Amino acid sequence: MRRPALALLTTSLLLAGGFANAADTGIPATAVKTAEQLRDKALHDDTAYQVVKSLTTEVGPRLAGGPNDQRARDWAVAKFKALGFDKVYTEPATYPLWVRHHESGSIVAPFPQQLVLTALGYSPGTPKGGLTAQVVAFDSLAALKAADPATIKGKIVYVGYRMQRHQDGHDYGMGSAVRTAGAVVAADKGAAGYLLRSAGTDAHERIAHTGVTGFRPGGKAIPAAALSNPDADQLERVLAYGKPVTVKLDLDCGIVGEYTGANVIGEITGKKYPDQVVAIGGHLDSWDPGTGAIDDGAGIAISMAAAKLIHDLPQRPDRTIRVIAFANEEMGLWGARAYADKHAKEVANFMLGTDSDLGAGKVYRMSASVKPEARHAIQQIADVLKPLGVAYDATRPGGGGSDLGSMHAKGMAALTLDQDATWYFDWHHTSNDTLDKIDPRELAQNVAVYAAWTYMAAEADGDFGSAPGAFAGDGAED
Amino acid sequence: MRRPALALLTTSLLLAGGFANAADTGIPATAVKTAEQLRDKALHDDTAYQVVKSLTTEVGPRLAGGPNDQRARDWAVAKFKALGFDKVYTEPATYPLWVRHHESGSIVAPFPQQLVLTALGYSPGTPKGGLTAQVVAFDSLAALKAADPATIKGKIVYVGYRMQRHQDGHDYGMGSAVRTAGAVVAADKGAAGYLLRSAGTDAHERIAHTGVTGFRPGGKAIPAAALSNPDADQLERVLAYGKPVTVKLDLDCGIVGEYTGANVIGEITGKKYPDQVVAIGGHLDSWDPGTGAIDDGAGIAISMAAAKLIHDLPQRPDRTIRVIAFANEEMGLWGARAYADKHAKEVANFMLGTDSDLGAGKVYRMSASVKPEARHAIQQIADVLKPLGVAYDATRPGGGGSDLGSMHAKGMAALTLDQDATWYFDWHHTSNDTLDKIDPRELAQNVAVYAAWTYMAAEADGDFGSAPGAFAGDGAED
Numbered sequence: 041m042r043r044p045a046l047a048l049l050t051t052s053l054l055l056a057g058g059f060a061n062a063a064d065t066g067i068p069a070t071a072v073k074t075a076e077q078l079r080d081k082a083l084h085d086d087t088a089y090q091v092v093k094s095l096t097t098e099v100g101p102r103l104a105g106g107p108n109d110q111r112a113r114d115w116a117v118a119k120f121k122a123l124g125f126d127k128v129y130t131e132p133a134t135y136p137l138w139v140r141h142h143e144s145g146s147i148v149a150p151f152p153q154q155l156v157l158t159a160l161g162y163s164p165g166t167p168k169g170g171l172t173a174q175v176v177a178f179d180s181l182a183a184l185k186a187a188d189p190a191t192i193k194g195k196i197v198y199v200g201y202r203m204q205r206h207q208d209g210h211d212y213g214m215g216s217a218v219r220t221a222g223a224v225v226a227a228d229k230g231a232a233g234y235l236l237r238s239a240g241t242d243a244h245e246r247i248a249h250t251g252v253t254g255f256r257p258g259g260k261a262i263p264a265a266a267l268s269n270p271d272a273d274q275l276e277r278v279l280a281y282g283k284p285v286t287v288k289l290d291l292d293c294g295i296v297g298e299y300t301g302a303n304v305i306g307e308i309t310g311k312k313y314p315d316q317v318v319a320i321g322g323h324l325d326s327w328d329p330g331t332g333a334i335d336d337g338a339g340i341a342i343s344m345a346a347a348k349l350i351h352d353l354p355q356r357p358d359r360t361i362r363v364i365a366f367a368n369e370e371m372g373l374w375g376a377r378a379y380a381d382k383h384a385k386e387v388a389n390f391m392l393g394t395d396s397d398l399g400a401g402k403v404y405r406m407s408a409s410v411k412p413e414a415r416h417a418i419q420q421i422a423d424v425l426k427p428l429g430v431a432y433d434a435t436r437p438g439g440g441g442s443d444l445g446s447m448h449a450k451g452m453a454a455l456t457l458d459q460d461a462t463w464y465f466d467w468h469h470t471s472n473d474t475l476d477k478i479d480p481r482e483l484a485q486n487v488a489v490y491a492a493w494t495y496m497a498a499e500a501d502g503d504f505g506s507a508p509g510a511f512a513g514d515g516a517e518d
Numbered sequence: 519m520r521r522p523a524l525a526l527l528t529t530s531l532l533l534a535g536g537f538a539n540a541a542d543t544g545i546p547a548t549a550v551k552t553a554e555q556l557r558d559k560a561l562h563d564d565t566a567y568q569v570v571k572s573l574t575t576e577v578g579p580r581l582a583g584g585p586n587d588q589r590a591r592d593w594a595v596a597k598f599k600a601l602g603f604d605k606v607y608t609e610p611a612t613y614p615l616w617v618r619h620h621e622s623g624s625i626v627a628p629f630p631q632q633l634v635l636t637a638l639g640y641s642p643g644t645p646k647g648g649l650t651a652q653v654v655a656f657d658s659l660a661a662l663k664a665a666d667p668a669t670i671k672g673k674i675v676y677v678g679y680r681m682q683r684h685q686d687g688h689d690y691g692m693g694s695a696v697r698t699a700g701a702v703v704a705a706d707k708g709a710a711g712y713l714l715r716s717a718g719t720d721a722h723e724r725i726a727h728t729g730v731t732g733f734r735p736g737g738k739a740i741p742a743a744a745l746s747n748p749d750a751d752q753l754e755r756v757l758a759y760g761k762p763v764t765v766k767l768d769l770d771c772g773i774v775g776e777y778t779g780a781n782v783i784g785e786i787t788g789k790k791y792p793d794q795v796v797a798i799g800g801h802l803d804s805w806d807p808g809t810g811a812i813d814d815g816a817g818i819a820i821s822m823a824a825a826k827l828i829h830d831l832p833q834r835p836d837r838t839i840r841v842i843a844f845a846n847e848e849m850g851l852w853g854a855r856a857y858a859d860k861h862a863k864e865v866a867n868f869m870l871g872t873d874s875d876l877g878a879g880k881v882y883r884m885s886a887s888v889k890p891e892a893r894h895a896i897q898q899i900a901d902v903l904k905p906l907g908v909a910y911d912a913t914r915p916g917g918g919g920s921d922l923g924s925m926h927a928k929g930m931a932a933l934t935l936d937q938d939a940t941w942y943f944d945w946h947h948t949s950n951d952t953l954d955k956i957d958p959r960e961l962a963q964n965v966a967v968y969a970a971w972t973y974m975a976a977e978a979d980g981d982f983g984s985a986p987g988a989f990a991g992d993g994a995e996d
Contacts, residue, residue: 274809
């Protein structure tokens, strides 16, 4: 959820005509021309598809700290090297280690029936033999918040919010709040367990959407799981009979210690200002039921492929293109926060950045948080992206994406490149997050967007306003 | 797969003008009018939806001989009685008891990854600890049949046939042949195990389609399972690397004895010829991963609701309407065969019949196997069904459906009422076979069809040609 940034709105309108002052940041005409060539070449380049195919086929699910965590990092190092990146390295990130061994659930009474569900990240397990309790149901997070704890104590709370489909995916704001805050509210009110209707826009798949809860190590926590949408329908139908409904949860999962993984980083080294970087990326971890194709193999693939296209130019760009494959985004942005903490002091060297983490649908909108004097350069980028169907919305801030948002919060100038998320939340965080959900042409459009803007930012005359504490009021983060 | 019946074609064309001889079977005008009223009332009646909602919600999965078998029969007896049927009884059916305890699978090498699969009915289990073997792949049943057994011996055979979507669902002929015959061929050639790409038309769901194999008790059998379509894609991608691929199957399932269930039967007793019956129905069992909504809760609901509408008329029809909820259709038509064996000698009393077992999509086509002198009555039925979008194809035989096909094979005159199966095989035999897949309006259209034709057949002046051994050459069964 983002608020329009009114200060930027005013500035952008003043500059909408494209008049640039001498002090303004601009992109040289030769760089614009090269960016257009990169854009057009990217549309016919299948590197990104080959990268995500390789990741999902050869590694597969990548639960942070799980059996594939090291395999995924080895894969990323090898892939960066195979693509010819100038520099490949890792930076450690430490986080709680949550494991999932087993999960099942059923309606016990009045009508016994298995339920398809999935434990939420950071959920503790149930006692051996399972947790059996009566269900108390709410249709929204607000209703749960308003409930008398006496009606909840010792019961399994169920919240049946139905996430709605939108191009920009904004209802995930509420969907994920039901998952994260809902579990915390239920625990605080004395619930024995927590169930939600999956935060997903599919209505008919017996496939549950996992995701992290709001529990954190050391805090109060109760077993928490998401029902598939048809199973939520089933539970609601049974509840509608008006008899007490008892559910059994059997979850073998929980936090078992700490794990040190790593962000894996590849660079195309800038020839003129090697220490100044344009930052892109995605997250290398995924949820475990699927193979992490759209979340976020696509982001890894888009950023690697965009940088590879720039790598293949006759000469290196002026500044460094840094592709960061972040560790453990899913359970709390652990890689991103480790990265931002480590690099906060260098934030002025991060010219412009954003990662890709909303699947493989086409980019349809761009916005930016930059200094006013860089609006002209952003307009130049927008002009190059326009033929790809990307509309520039100067009234909105740029947030930097889910992971590089942490660097934006430190003061990095940032873009937001909104992808069409119409179908994304059908598959998000489920076993259905597999390669077949990616349209290679839509993926290539993303690469075209990233190759073009990344190159232009790397070639800009001037900067975009990155500085410690810059953009604190842009509204990109609520 | 059905062949056009040329003899019937000629006859039907002669009678297409609607001229009836005195010896012809016909439907009295008052009965036609009542049938039209039943038809129109059915479109606004939600009994069928309430029945299938009740069955799937209160009972759920109904694997033949499984924990819900008795619950389902109790439900059916209670539902027939609650709907006011004049007579409710059961007739036993005995069959092999196959159980499913656990199933999992994975690619072991070169790229370890879990596979979503489901054991096939009558598959034996793997040895404790699983079966691990190299995969040998074929793209069709024909290719497997042509293969040298030396290339297969000791390996896990995989057949990757992709079932195609058609309105009449005819490619299930090949899809199910890969599942049934493919497993037998593989076993005969010395394979250690058998895998197929699910016989389903969904392409993107991590949900596998179960179903029976061709194994029979006492015959040669090997562990056999179906991969979800995305998992079949994954296996094929890994195979395309050209390295040996090893898969592990871990199936805990098998035939453990014999079980005696029952067909559950409800009747609206005919006032004039109570011993003459019009037979409809569906099968009460379902596969276990889903709740058997479309397969075949829908058929049970359609036939119960159609008979209930006739029950609610001011007086009983001339002949008995018999609704049969068949036992264990899924693992080899055991209920249907027990029924036909028991009632073969009374076949002449079965005026006309067909069951409903292709989901809840609209009926779009009707055909019939009747004596030539009953074509006029069939045309009268067709005229009443026409406003529902049902086209009468006089060139095709009527098969009686999957279960009442067994009575047709004994000589019962039969209809075929083809339903739109465009989407049916996306969900068929999977965990996705749940209530939300049923459109109440399409279900009601089916009820309108069944109520109308059933009533007309029950009120006919004359018969439809049922006799021992009749219709043997009609091509309805290959």
